[in-house]
Each structure stands twice: as structure tokens, then as C-alpha cells.
Amino acid sequence: MLLSCQNVRKTFGTNLVLDDLSLEVDEHEVVALIGASGSGKSTLLRCVNLLTGIDDGVIRLDGEDITDPRADPDLVRRRIGMVFQSYNLFPHMTVLRNVTLAPDKVHKRAAAESRDQAMEWLSRVGLADKADSYPDRLSGGQQQRVAIVRALVNNPRLLLLDEVTSALDPELVGEVLTMIRGLKDDGTTMVLATHEMGFARQVADRVVFLDGGRIIEAGPPSQVLGDPVEPRTRQFLARIIEAGRL
Amino acid sequence: MSTPYQPRPYEPSDIQRERIAYRRRQTIRSVLLSALSTLVVGIALAYAVTGSPGWERVKSSFFDPEIARKYLPDILQGLWLNIRLLVVCTLAALLLGLLIAVLRTLRGAVFFPVRALATGYTYAFRGLPLIIVLYVFTFGVPGLRLQGMPSVLVLGGAALVIVYGAYLAEVFRAGIESVHPSQLAAARSLGLTYRQTMRHVVLPQAVRRVTPPLLNDVVALQKDVGLVSLAGPIDAVRAAQIATAQDANFTPYIVAGVLFVLLALPLIGITDWVTLRAARRQSAGS
Numbered sequence: 095m096l097l098s099c100q101n102v103r104k105t106f107g108t109n110l111v112l113d114d115l116s117l118e119v120d121e122h123e124v125v126a127l128i129g130a131s132g133s134g135k136s137t138l139l140r141c142v143n144l145l146t147g148i149d150d151g152v153i154r155l156d157g158e159d160i161t162d163p164r165a166d167p168d169l170v171r172r173r174i175g176m177v178f179q180s181y182n183l184f185p186h187m188t189v190l191r192n193v194t195l196a197p198d199k200v201h202k203r204a205a206a207e208s209r210d211q212a213m214e215w216l217s218r219v220g221l222a223d224k225a226d227s228y229p230d231r232l233s234g235g236q237q238q239r240v241a242i243v244r245a246l247v248n249n250p251r252l253l254l255l256d257e258v259t260s261a262l263d264p265e266l267v268g269e270v271l272t273m274i275r276g277l278k279d280d281g282t283t284m285v286l287a288t289h290e291m292g293f294a295r296q297v298a299d300r301v302v303f304l305d306g307g308r309i310i311e312a313g314p315p316s317q318v319l320g321d322p323v324e325p326r327t328r329q330f331l332a333r334i335i336e337a338g339r340l
Numbered sequence: 341m342s343t344p345y346q347p348r349p350y351e352p353s354d355i356q357r358e359r360i361a362y363r364r365r366q367t368i369r370s371v372l373l374s375a376l377s378t379l380v381v382g383i384a385l386a387y388a389v390t391g392s393p394g395w396e397r398v399k400s401s402f403f404d405p406e407i408a409r410k411y412l413p414d415i416l417q418g419l420w421l422n423i424r425l426l427v428v429c430t431l432a433a434l435l436l437g438l439l440i441a442v443l444r445t446l447r448g449a450v451f452f453p454v455r456a457l458a459t460g461y462t463y464a465f466r467g468l469p470l471i472i473v474l475y476v477f478t479f480g481v482p483g484l485r486l487q488g489m490p491s492v493l494v495l496g497g498a499a500l501v502i503v504y505g506a507y508l509a510e511v512f513r514a515g516i517e518s519v520h521p522s523q524l525a526a527a528r529s530l531g532l533t534y535r536q537t538m539r540h541v542v543l544p545q546a547v548r549r550v551t552p553p554l555l556n557d558v559v560a561l562q563k564d565v566g567l568v569s570l571a572g573p574i575d576a577v578r579a580a581q582i583a584t585a586q587d588a589n590f591t592p593y594i595v596a597g598v599l600f601v602l603l604a605l606p607l608i609g610i611t612d613w614v615t616l617r618a619a620r621r622q623s624a625g626s
Contacts, residue, residue: 143529145525145528145529167528168528168531168532168533171528171529171531172531176526178526180522182525182526184526184527184541184545186544186545195530196530199540200532200536201531241526244530245530248530248531
């Protein structure tokens, strides 16, 4: 088992965001977190990446307790890649520099090596010609693909994707989803929070429905999305269908 | 991917041609109008000043070319002191300000004293009048009679650096805080340490954003470096003051003033250019 969250509790003030939540992710598995805004999807991802601390419970990565206060968060984050809803590319750096920064500074790879690797990835996703451009010259879809490449060049054990298509224009969503589908074929272990139910159905091995910081229902996509057992899951999916998103 | 697109040859329509012609006429009209109004205001001002009853006296005591030529070397020598002091103090104050700003961002119990000291420093020295700090440094500190006491000039420079460092620290801090937290999250999620995040992600963006206000403070410092003359060293204004006392003629002040403006022009030009570039970049990108 690659990732294991046990009885995780997280509060922001009096607001209980994750309530005794337990989730396990195997190597090469793709887990899609679905649920309304505020259900705790993004918070769970941020907790796994130690961008925010938890108030109770244990999170293990490859069996190691990463929520132990004695663990070095910087060392943990090196093993986890994260992609954000709003891309968060560094605007003062070229695309290539965005991608090579961590290999150079964190993993101390040779400059030529990290450059070659970055270019290989950029070519693979059709962005080699943008290597010397600054992020503001790129479309949202291109920026998000660069952000994914930026996370991948560090060979993370686990990739966290936080609503990576939510900020994109509809016609740009496809190119990012295609890229993620390719990552699944490579065997990348992913946990993704998403509003794209159709995509969750295609790419996820398991869909997890969160509500109020708890897992309400989890299982294969065909079951959770097609034949949900829990009334709250049904309610949520009904609203999604009403909005024309499924 | 897309099929080659052949633009059709473009000819402006009649209505567009008429608009262009109209705009051209408007432009010519406004240029002529502004030239005319400038001329009228200029003549009126010149008439009011030179036609005034006391103009002859003022002209001889403020704009005497003889006196200007006589004291120019002294004033230039003073100005050279201003320039040297300005360059050294600017660099030192920028470094100090950046250091203090970064120290103020440190989190964690270990850094409490550093943070408290840095915060106290910016509060105290932004409130203290520069002249008081100058007097304390140039007259008070030598009074300690310590071994190896630096010259009054160095002490005066130190006072300037400490006061301006406090202002610049606040400018840098504003810049650091203007960098969106999502940038920090992105950097940390890549495994960069806090230091590396500051060095490679936060500070480059922060400094770029606050360059215009920083340069503005440098222009202000340019005028304030002359205050070290209160402690003895002769700068351009002090040289002009001495010259004025010798011939009972105020022309040296005018000379010094013109030199200061000339000195400030390139810096002000750079400030405007940087501000403009930043504004243009912001409106271009999202």
C-alpha cells in the first residue's frame, strides 16, 4: 500500500473539515475524490502533501508516518507531486525553468540532465516549442500541462491533482484530461479531486464520494456513479446531472 | 493543425477612412491648441516675473553668472561627496532593508527575538526624525571615545543607512506579502525548502513589483545625504551656503539646486520607465 490515511481529523477553527476519514491507495491505483465544494477533497490533498497539518490521525506514505512531527516535511514533499487548480506556475520563470527548478535545487541533478529530461517531457505533451516562453504567453490548458510536467520530472511516488481542470475553458479541458489518461497508462499512482464525473468514470479505479469531511461511499466508478447505494451520493449525482455535467 | 489561413487583401471601408481623417484633423488641432496655450502662459509668466518692480535686485542676487562661475568648482566638489555617499548608502540601505524584511517573515519560536528586533527596528526608525539620528551618530557615538572610531562621514552615512533601511524594509515587506500564497504552496510542494522558496520564487517576484517605490525612496535619499553636512563634512548645499555667506549673493544655492535636479533626472527617468513597464506587463498578462 502506497498511501494510507487513518482516522484523519482536520478543523479550521470551529469548522470540521475532515471527520475521522480513512482512505488507502495502492501503488498504480487512481482514486478520484468527488463531492460538493467544501466536502474536504482539496483539504485532504493538502494534508497528504503536508501543506497543512492534521488535528488527529495518521497519514503514511510507503508505511512511514509522515504526520509525525519529527518527520521532515521537505523530504516528504519530494516524494509527492501536486498540481493545483490555478496552475501556480512561477510567472517570472520560463516554462523550462519552471520545470527544471526542483530537479536542480531539490534533487541536485546535473543541469544538462534535468534540462534533457524536462525537454523530453515537454515534447511528449507537445510543448517543446514553448520551453522558452513565459507562462502568461500560454493558454490555461498549456499552463496546466506544464504544471503537471513540473510535478512529474521529480519522479514522485504519488501525484495529487486538485481540480486541475476547474479553471479551464471547456475546450481546453480535453487536452489536460488526455495527458492524465496517459499517466494512468504509465502506472502513475494518482489521487485526484475532480468535478468531471465523466472523466472520473474513465480514468479512476476507485471513486470516493465525500460529504461533510467523511467518506460516504467508495467503490468502482461504475457502481458509485452508476448505481450508488447511499442516498446522499444519489442526491449529489442528481444535482450534477441537473447541471448537465454527467 | 489548422488549415493555412489566407487573409483577404484588406482595404479600409469609406466609413473607416472618414474616421481616420477625422482623428487626424483632431490631433493636429489639439497639438496647435496646446502649443498656443503654452506660449500664452509662458509669456504671461515671464512678463509677471521680469516686469515686477524688484526683478533687477532678485536677478543680481540669485542669477549672477559671475558668482555662479566663481563658486561652481566648490559646489561640484561638494556634489562629489553627495554622489559617493549616495551610491554607498543606497546599496547598504537596500541590503539592510531586504535583510530586515526577510527576517520579519520568519516563522517559528526560535526566530522570535530576531523577528521582534526587526519589527522594533522598523517601528523606531521610521518614526525618528533623520536629523536626530544623525546628531546621535555623529556627535553622540564619537563621545564614547572608543578605539578605532570611524570618521564623522562614515557615522553620518551609517545614520542614513539605518533610517532609510527601515523605510526600504517596509517596501520590501509589502512586496513579499503581495506574492500570492499559492506560489509558496507550489514551491513547497515541489520539495523546495523555505529558504529556496524565498530565494527563487518569492523574492524575485517581490523585488520586481516594488522596484518603482524603492527607486522613489532612493530619489528621496539623494536629497537627504546632504544632511551629513550638519556634522561637518561639506556637501553641495553646505558649499553653496558658505559661498553665499562670502559674497552675500544667493546664486550658489540656485547652482546647487540645478545640479541636484540634473543628478536626479536619470534616476527619476529610470523610475518612470520601470513603473511604465510594470504597468504594461500587468495589463498585458493575466
